[in-house]
Amino acid sequence: MNEQRPRRDGGKRYREQGDYGDRNRARSSQAVRRPARVQPARRVAYGVIAAVREDEAFANLLLPQRIDRAGLDAKDAALATELTYGTLRRHGFYDRVIELAAHRPVGEIDAPLLDVLRLGAHQLLATRVAPHAAVDESVSLAREVGSRSTAGFANAVLRTIGRADAEAWLVEVLAGVRDEDERLAIEHSHPLWIVRALRRALAAAEREAELPELLAADNAAPRVSLTALPGLLERAELPGTPTPLSPVGVRAEGGDPARLPQVRDGRVRVQDEGSQLAALALSRARPVEPGERWLDLCAGPGGKAALLAAEAAVGGAALLANEVVPARAELVRRALVALPDPPEVLAGDGRDFGESHPQEFDRIMLDAPCTGLGALRRRPEARWRKQPGDLPGLTGLQDQLAESAVRALKPGGLLAYVTCSPHVAETRGVLRGLLKRHPELEQLDTAAVLNQVTGGSLETAEEGGAVQLWPHSDGTDAMFIALLRRTA
Ligand SMILES: C[S@@+](CC[C@H](N)C(=O)[O-])C[C@H]1O[C@@H](n2cnc3c(N)ncnc32)[C@H](O)[C@@H]1O
Numbered sequence: 001m002n003e004q005r006p007r008r009d010g011g012k013r014y015r016e017q018g019d020y021g022d023r024n025r026a027r028s029s030q031a032v033r034r035p036a037r038v039q040p041a042r043r044v045a046y047g048v049i050a051a052v053r054e055d056e057a058f059a060n061l062l063l064p065q066r067i068d069r070a071g072l073d074a075k076d077a078a079l080a081t082e083l084t085y086g087t088l089r090r091h092g093f094y095d096r097v098i099e100l101a102a103h104r105p106v107g108e109i110d111a112p113l114l115d116v117l118r119l120g121a122h123q124l125l126a127t128r129v130a131p132h133a134a135v136d137e138s139v140s141l142a143r144e145v146g147s148r149s150t151a152g153f154a155n156a157v158l159r160t161i162g163r164a165d166a167e168a169w170l171v172e173v174l175a176g177v178r179d180e181d182e183r184l185a186i187e188h189s190h191p192l193w194i195v196r197a198l199r200r201a202l203a204a205a206e207r208e209a210e211l212p213e214l215l216a217a218d219n220a221a222p223r224v225s226l227t228a229l230p231g232l233l234e235r236a237e238l239p240g241t242p243t244p245l246s247p248v249g250v251r252a253e254g255g256d257p258a259r260l261p262q263v264r265d266g267r268v269r270v271q272d273e274g275s276q277l278a279a280l281a282l283s284r285a286r287p288v289e290p291g292e293r294w295l296d297l298c299a300g301p302g303g304k305a306a307l308l309a310a311e312a313a314v315g316g317a318a319l320l321a322n323e324v325v326p327a328r329a330e331l332v333r334r335a336l337v338a339l340p341d342p343p344e345v346l347a348g349d350g351r352d353f354g355e356s357h358p359q360e361f362d363r364i365m366l367d368a369p370c371t372g373l374g375a376l377r378r379r380p381e382a383r384w385r386k387q388p389g390d391l392p393g394l395t396g397l398q399d400q401l402a403e404s405a406v407r408a409l410k411p412g413g414l415l416a417y418v419t420c421s422p423h424v425a426e427t428r429g430v431l432r433g434l435l436k437r438h439p440e441l442e443q444l445d446t447a448a449v450l451n452q453v454t455g456g457s458l459e460t461a462e463e464g465g466a467v468q469l470w471p472h473s474d475g476t477d478a479m480f481i482a483l484l485r486r487t488a
Pocket of ligand 1: 275297298299300301302303304305322323324325328348349350351367368369370420
């Protein structure tokens with residue numbers, strides 16, 4: 001049974017023994033004769049991983065439904081989550097390992113079988129799941145998605161993988177890789193173009209040396225934080241500990257926060273601390289004058305709109321929300337139900353807003369559609385779906401939305417330009433263009449505003465100008481927040 005334990009032997013042993021040696025074949029046929037029962041948590045994980053590939057499903061939305069449907073208890077739900085997220089995040093690395101173990105490119109392996117192998121590799125290389133359970137249950141899954149020979153192939157590949165540990169496989173996979181970014185891409189399982197984009201983003205903040213930490217943070221499960229909507233609930237009324245940065249946040253305790261009654265009735269939102277800070281930067285940049293009109297131009301699904309609406313209501317202001325996708329506009333309406341006087345939600349194209357509502361608003365939130373490279377830890381499949389080719393279309397849209405927002409802003413009004421991406425083209429690039437086209441805009445000291453909001457806890461905020469938050473140092477999504485004032 002020793003062969004089943006991961007070893008620190010440099011991964012060489014699998015070659016000495018041969019991947020498809022007689023001993024493995026014997027075991028494989030034995031496994032074919034007596035299929036292991038696939039545990040519900042693994043079945044749920046496999047189902048979600050397959051749906052992500054086949055139907056472009058979002059794991060963070062589908063997984064809770066499948067966990068509910070399968071009636072998993074808390075322990076199995078945690079296992080299913082770990083297996084799903086871990087496999088999806090790290091499949092770039094696992095594919096390299098599978099190619100070495102199977103002696104063929106992953107492109108030549110049927111997609112459902114490849115899903116099984118990735119899930120098996122994750123269990124063998126990154127979890128405490130007993131290797132025999134990881135292999136045997138994967139073989140059963142392989143038999144379900146393929147044939148008897150498919151099961152034999154899965155058995156052989158996974159037994160080979162299980163003979164070395166992740167560290168040893170990394171050495172094998174990296175052999176011959178000279179380029180530093182390529183090395184980091186493999187080690188931290190990110191597409192190369194994203195590694196390069198994150199390097200540039202850190203370099204712009206003179207923090208390039210932190211790239212490995214940032215990539216590692218993308219692979220760690222984020223802590224769940226909740227927002228207690230001001231005026232509706234005090235955060236002290238919630239279970240959990242106060243968030244270190246946001247004055248309205250709580251770090252949730254274990255369990256599904258969606259089940260909390262305060263979340264169900266809408267007084268509390270599940271929301272990353274970085275998103276809380278983005279909304280508070282706008283609402284608390286200066287005292288609210290009663291009667292102010294605020295706009296959330298791209299509001300779906302409504303997280304920041306809910307916090308802004310609550311802040312506006314406390315100060316005697318009123319929010320209008322807009323979202324171009326009707327189904328997402330509906331989500332915004334639902335996000336606002338707990339407010340005593342829920343704001344109106346329009347389903348329009350934000351690019352037309354400046355023309356239809358010129359100089360009407362005192363504060364505007366432009367949380368722009370973006371690549372989302374700052375929230376990769378939250379959406380495990382996202383890094384593999386995004387393409388560098390998405391960027392020009394997005395920055396063009398960001399420019400147009402920013403133009404519209406400036407037109408809709410009253411002289412003296414405040415604009416928050418926000419992205420959940422640190423990509424320099426979407427952040428500093430869009431901002432630079434906007435400031436160049438509009439000399440009537442002045443950039444506010446967002447770091448000073450946020451330091452006031454956080455009580456000085458934001459250690460990494462840059463002096464002056466905009467703020468770029470980072471998962472590895474701030475514990476938030478990598479939100480970019482820039483406050484601007486229209487002077488005339
Ligand atoms: C980053 S999300 C906003 C997240 C939101 N502020 C929150 O905190 O829940 C960007 C939103 O912009 C919407 N959007 C994209 N193009 C738009 C447009 N032309 N006009 C208005 N909204 C748009 C997207 O559908 C998406 O819901």
